Amino acid sequence: MNTNPKHEHGLNAPHADKLYIGGHWVAPSSTETFQVLNCASEEVVAHVAKANKPDIAAAVQAARHAFDHSPWPRMAPAERAAYLEKMAQRFEALNDEFARVWTTETGILYKIAKPRIGLFLSGAFRQYAAMASSHPFVEPVRSASGHQAYRVQEPVGVVAAIVPWNGPAALMAYKVAPALLAGCTVIIKCSPEAPCSGHLFAHICDEVGLPPGVVNMVTADREASEALVRDPGVDKITFTGSTAAGRRIGAVAAERVARVTLELGGKSPAVLLDDYDIEAAAQMLGAPYYSYMSGQVCHSLTRIIVPRRKHDAMVQALSAIAQGMVLGNPMDEAVTMGPLAMARQRDSVERMVAQSLAEGARLATGGRRPAHLDHGFFYEPTVLADVDNRSFAARNEFFGPVLSVIAADSEQHAIDMANDTIFGLNAVVFTHDTERAMHAARQLRAGSVGHNASRTDFSIGFGGFKQSGIGREGGADGLAAFLESKVIVLDQAAQ
Template structure:
């Protein structure tokens, strides 16, 4: 594997108030190529003063600038121009995603456009269809209006596993709504946000509408607590989401939280085990090495089919080709971070200690001495009270859980603090609908993982608050106002 560099125009600056500005301090973050462990880029590290400056710029743009005072139809062309430039630079974003997060390039290249440019096009189109103003007759017979107005200055906090796509599904609806935003990118994967800032600068958004910087946790918490920020939208761990919700609650700031998951795949007795295993294992091991919040990691099967499922999933795992994300032969890349690999190792050890059976994987590959690689791993004999069935591992580890019948399968699926995703495998459509309605999660797919941001994405319980994508994703950045006029309806 050769050394790779990510080329950015202004890695040592922040995009604030429509300008590339010098940071307050001299700190930096090194961005590693997770396949080689070599530095691919170095970016500026924000301090408290930088955060305050970004909030002030966004606040001024919202309170005095033209953006929130434009009609949605006037803002939509900016979103279209963003989509055009994102499409033109699709390959740049795909390469950054592979270097920073480990997703296989041949997977990243076609997929990333569905998220980044697709999000901006979807929300640009909503300018003409979303009910921003609805006339209603009041109880007293007067003319009433129900209007939707921007929530205000929004802190956009994005994670390291899918930064470009998650940025798009937060920023696009926020911009259409008329909000101004401060994007706080993750230190481990900031480069797609920098590239997006270059595009914002190029298309001529009004100053302060989009502000972008990179910071660590302490400065991020300052951003969350800043009274100049009206809303926080965050994707990340449930633990971090709890802290953000607590801080926001102190001042009743609005929040959208897309958090962790421990999602079930319920394979019913009429469905072919090998087909289910190929669908589940192929997607899970091949897409971001399991570093996906909505991964289907608890495989719930009839007891009589437990061993067959473990064997079939193990065969899929053993057929995965670990290696350089840019190698055409590779089907799964590295984990994004050394600490994430360490975390996965600890969970594997805990699974063994609690009595689960390691069927395959469970260690670093011996043939790869560089990069944060970990073998695709399958556990059998997992009970739902084990740590590996309760906590989000965020790595290439699947557990197979045996149950007696459909009713126990549903109870087991719901026996979790999470509720982000799920799936039901059955040849009977009506049965799939019936079981899906009983699973407490934000998405349930039939015969596969079928999350869809264009419709809406988010979780029940501790998997989050609110929804991203679709009309609900736009509503999250709007406040509803009632106006009653002194005239008859």
């Protein structure tokens, strides 16, 4: 395998034929590998080691030993933060490599990936390093009996961090950085479709000298991943992925009362109030959605809810934007939308569009594979009109470049429809009136609500209501997810 990330036929995945377990790059229990494809060309760019159940067991054992017997959980938070700072520096040095890997594996435009990857990677690690001095890990309190007491926050234990294919490096950062600061040990489980960021990540963990077993990295399929979730040596599972997979993980974890953080799917609404300009809203909804990973983002705003009299104008404005998108190689600066990450994802979007049309949605534009691109997993940016909020198109997450326009009879009708979903991850309100925006935002059942644009912010916190997840990632809540609270009451009068 060519390991030069700048070579169009190769990705930089250090030790691609090995797994990172117990502080060493080790051979897997079998010779099986996963093929990694360039989603724009369908060429094989890497083969990475496949972890099977014995490898999962070894990774858990290494993490368990590091948590139970190494100094890591017992270090002062500032000592652990020093490692996070070193890792942030290395992420900055390898920014371009992470960006190229992300583009090749998932189809995100390189011109978007390059500035964002540093924000996610080094930004997350620096934010959590700073929390070492600001977070109250030990708080003196007075007990009801008048005794001196302490509220102590201690690491939850061994963490299984299961990351998806669409944004692996960023999601690793927001799982691993707070877990490490808390004093946990971690097994990173990479997706078979996008494992190379995990190899780069593990290489950095090794390079900065994390104690053996504190971070372990494997790539595995569903069967081995379920073994990871079931392993009694794992105290906490943090998962990002589909709601269907999240339900399964939650059910398995519940059998042994393992802790979970689940960041799952969405069908997020953009609610346009009657005072906002259609063209201005379309500019904030169309090109940014299509350009950013071709819609392969859980918090994408895919239900566009507009006053009924503005429905056709919104369809026309979004269609014009879609028709102006330039599809092609995501490394090309002139391209404005890349491919989907894999063939099965494109096939899924095709089936879902077909079912939506069969139920009565109108195809305003797109809905096909582009005729001029005979390689890569491309699908035209698509707009569906006359969508009923109770229909398949409005109920299901496409995870692709498809927007649905829905007509509302009033502001309250729009909010009611926005909330009429099993999901609750993200939302946006378009209005020039800040008070109206705040009023609508408080009514929307979503973990994030933006005003006049999608404004999710991991530095504050991210997660969903309802079946969009359990818990939060990022910010102080993201650190709390890896801590257990303990109360210690001394046989001593409170000071």
